[in-house]
Amino acid sequence: MWNDGGCMADIKTWLRNIFSKSARREQVESAAESLFKKPDIASVEGAAAEPKPASTAQARRVWEASGVFSVGWGTDVGRVRDHNEDALFVLTGEQEASSAAPPFGLFMLADGMGGHQSGEIASALALRVAASSLLSRVYFPLVDVSDRGADQPSLTDVVREAISQANRVVTRDYPGSGSTLTCAMILGDRLFMGHVGDSRAYLLRIGQPARQLTKDHSLVNRLMEMGQLTEEEAAVHPQRNVLYRAIGQGATLEVDVFTYALEPGDRLLLCSDGLWGMVDEAEIWHLIQDAPTPQQACVQLVAAANAAGGNDNISVVLVETWHERSQGV
Amino acid sequence: MNDRELEPAPDQKGTPASPDVRRTRGLSQRLRQPLSSQPEAAAAPKTHLVAEPLSGKAASAPAAVPVGAPPSPAMAAETQQISGKSQVAYEGLLSAGVQLQGRYKILGVIGIGGMGAVYKAQDLRFPGVLRLCAVKEMISTASDPQVRQMIVRNFEREASILATLGHPAIPQVYDYFTEGSRCYLVLEFVTGKDLEARLAEAEGFFPEAVVADWAIQLCEVLSYLHNHKPRPIIFRDLKPSNIMLDDHNRIRLVDFGIAKLFQSGEKGTMIGTEGYSPPEQYRGIAEPRGDIYALGATLHHLLSKQDPRLEPPFSFHERPIHKTNPTVSRELVEVINKALEYDINKRWGSAEEFRRALAGSLSIKIGSGSLGDKTTTFDTGVVKPLWKFACEDEIRGSVTVADGLVFVPSYDHNVYALAEDNGKFVWKYPTEGGIASKPWVSEGMVVFGSTDKVVYAVDAKSGRLLWTVPTQGRVFSSPYGELGHIFIGSDDHQIYAIHQLSGRRAWTYVADGEIRSRPLVAESLILFACQMGTVYALGLNREPRWRFRARRAFLASPVMYNGLVFIGSLDNNFYALDARSGWAAWKYRSGGSIVSTAAVWKNMVFFGSGDGSVYALDTDDGRIVWRYQTENQITGAASIAEGNLYIGGVDGNLYCFDALTGAVRWRYQTDGPITGAPQIADGVVYIGSADHYVYAIPM
DSSP states (O other), X not given: OOOTTHHHHHHHHHHXXXXXXXXXXXXXXXXXXXXXXXXXXXXXTSTTSOOOOOOHHHHHHHHHHTOSEEEEEEEEOTXXXXXXXXXXXXXXXXXXXXXXXXXEEXXXXXXXXXXXXXXXXXXXXXXXXXXXHHIIIIIHXXXXXXXXXXXXXXXXXXXXXXXXXXXXXXXXXXTTOOBOEEEEEEETTEEEEEEESXXXXXXXXXXXXXXXXXXXXXXXXXXXXXXXXXXXXXXXOTTTTOBSSOBTSOSXXXXXXXXXXXXXXXXXXXXXXXXXXXXXXXXXXXXXXXXSSHHHHHHHHHHHHHHTTOOSOEEEEEEEXXXXXXXXO | OXXXXXXXXXXXXXOOOOTTOOOOBTTGGGGSOOOTTOOOOOSSOOSTTSOOOBTXXXXXXXXXXXXXXXOSHHXXXXXXXXXXXXXXXXXXXXXXXXXXXXXXXXXXXXXXXXXXXXXXXXXXXXXXXXXXXXXXXXXXXXXXXXXXXXXXXXXXXXXXXXXXXXXXXXXXXXXXXXXXXXXXXXXXXXXXXXXXXXXXXXXXXXXXXXXXXXXXXXXXXXXXXXXXXXXXXXXOOOSGGGEEEETTSOEEEOXXXXXXXGSOOOTTOOOOOOTTSOGXXXXXXXXXXXXXXXXXHHHHHHHHXXXXXXXXXXXXXXXXXXXXXXXXXXXXXXXXXXXXXXXXXXXXXXXXXXXXXXXHHHHSOOOOSOTTOOOOOOOTTTOOOSEEEEOSSOOOXXXXXXXXXXXXXXXXXXXXXXXXXXXXXXXXXXXXXXXXXXXXXXXXXXXXXXXXXXXXXXXXXXXXXXXXXXXXXXXXXXXXXXXXXXXXXXXXXXXXXEETTTOOEXXXXXXXXXXXXXXXXXXXXXXXXXXXXXXXXXXXXXXXXXXXXXXXXXXXXXXXXXXXXXXXXXXXXXXXXXXXXXXXXXXXXXXSOOOSOOEEETTEEEEEOTTSXXXXXXXXXXXXXXXXXXXXXXXXXXXXXXXXEEEEOTTSEEEEEETTTOOEEEEEEOSSOOOSOXXXXXXXXXXXXXXXXXXXXXX
């Protein structure tokens, strides 16, 4: 699965690793200019195509046009299950115009709960209902020219309602089924997260240790919070998968929603417990840092989970963002 | 039952392991409507044993309810339906008329659980009379015949122990037998209703004394069980559906964990979190003090009507009884809370101790004070201003402290410069209109606007005029200086950018209403709000980036933190706007108008509202961190210094709070409304009031 901007992403990654966390756009740009003559954007698809020499101005345009988001994703049934009940959703939308809407990204992951109550249907349905709601209530108005107003709900409310709506539909149509749902919406340089269950979102910021953004709504996590279980005990507890909050379990659902300011170079990882339950965090960061592109990182992560046993479906979405905090004059 | 016998696994509602049953939802009981006579449904019933929902109701009941002759009409109907049918609702469910052991004639089904059914039966040993009994059926689902054999042996041992118990709260065991892979227990037939059913039916709350009486009865039977020789019997599954109230209003315990023997213990079968179980149970520890916790959880539910199965696990401390039922006496709440301690060693040490404490709380007169009343006493006598200075009219704006001087804008048309340390008059600058503008001080200049429509810049040391910029409307707005320019709004709907040193008007931008609050320049944006309820974001080149419209005016000034613009409106909402896009990241609806500017500190944003509250919200999600309710509108702007929050109200009070916790440090009373922002410098708080005074109060 090829990502466009793969070449550029390679270069950006390499350059980013050279510069400190305060890597500035100009530094990166000028380094890129001097080091690499960028290919015509049209030829990016074929990685082996010969790069054509480009002028600095053209290089700058191409650099900007190759976008703010660099995304990889992957899902795998694992080694033990006989079908995959995880679901993923990825959408990015960017504009280049004199007055442009900020870049937009929507990344979602759902892990369906097993049983003949159709875990894979629950996860797929939850994802699509939530995506539909967010696209119609956020992305389309964003792309359209419209004023913001108090008559519109706030973005955290919109995320909350999208997930609540997903829950209502799944509960109504497939009672007894269940799914986790972890949703990351990026608007410009701000992240909005909505979450239920024990799939996870992590933030990897240059120069800082990785941070888990979401809270596991699992019984063992609660017991750990209370000091009743250690992490080691929780990892092998027979009820480590019991959730107290999930999609599809009843009409009312409390959703964790919050917003977070992103910095250029931030990476966001969404993953199901098929990854975090099998591969320890140090190895996950290691694989991500070493991989040349997010897509390759995802391939490595899935392989690592399978190598560790692949006890469950494995899903992962990795987003790199390069959006500047301020546009400048 | 016997703590030796059962696996150290918590309440497992069994499903046979199938590789697909990887994870079931913890609180699956949510789906089911509690019927008045139906205790909880089994979680994720996936075995062939469980009936299809009968007559549209979730008929699956846990192995828990053996007794209850038609406690409700609905139940009776169901029973009749079943007995009326000739075919079985599930394979193996006994129909009416079937006889077991040639002695027990099945009359009907009382309940169905994951393990099997409970039947109402007639003991034919007593001819000519209707001797009723309850027959509880337990079917093992283990595939391995050796495992099944072991289960049967365990069952027989447990049944024997049960049969030796003699306590009014424990239904008598009359008989037990095994037929194939099915085990049967014959019990005393108890008529009545379980507490879960009663809870569902009750309108309003149970009287406290009634619940306390039940609690005492339960402690007595627990004490009996825990003191059993040779080994204590731990009930392990205490919850409202396992507690019946018979027709004489006596407590009866039903479903001793004997059914647990029949639940599949295979790994990976996920069963629900039972809200009443103590945390140590998930570590495999089962001991008498676990029953005490479960009783505490049961009482919490009975008194508060908060069902722990529907809440996050182990959240009793975050959901006190008073949250839903403030009428319960403090004493009883404290006794129950001690039973609910997560640390097993902090609970009541025995059922007897618990019982004594319950009895003790009953005898105390039911308290009138509701928990949560935090009366704070203020030592207003302690707070004394270092100095105060009287102007000739109200001070509505905020003062500014700089270079050893305090600059005070007054409605008496003057801006005063006073000495910071003693308030002595240094100079004043007269204008032709009242001044609500907070002076901006930099480069040795003091800049402010007046309702005489002019923007002034005077020398900070001498008060000598440097320049003026006329506008076409009254100037209430406060100036903001950045990039060598002063930004200030006017009632003529324009925002002015003035070159600071020269006073040359650089440009203006026309908005749709009067601009009365202070603009902000941050992250390459010029932000300001106007009376039409619009927040504007312009680029530094004056190009409009976005506009946000509220339903009513903005009197407050925007503040920015971490890419979010915070501003409250007269429409009662407090908004957090994403600086890039102008979309509301979140908003909080208070109970009154928000007229003053907020302050941000450590991921919290602080503001006051016309509903009388001072709010501290989390900047990431807009949730309340703390909230302090006063009796009058909070009209002043918020200021933070050294971990303290300072804010004034319409009643003239200036409050000092601990910013992290919301605890009041002190309160100072002035004689007029406070609308400005307190300024803190060198350990002194400077604030003006509509009582004409400006005060210097030690921090």
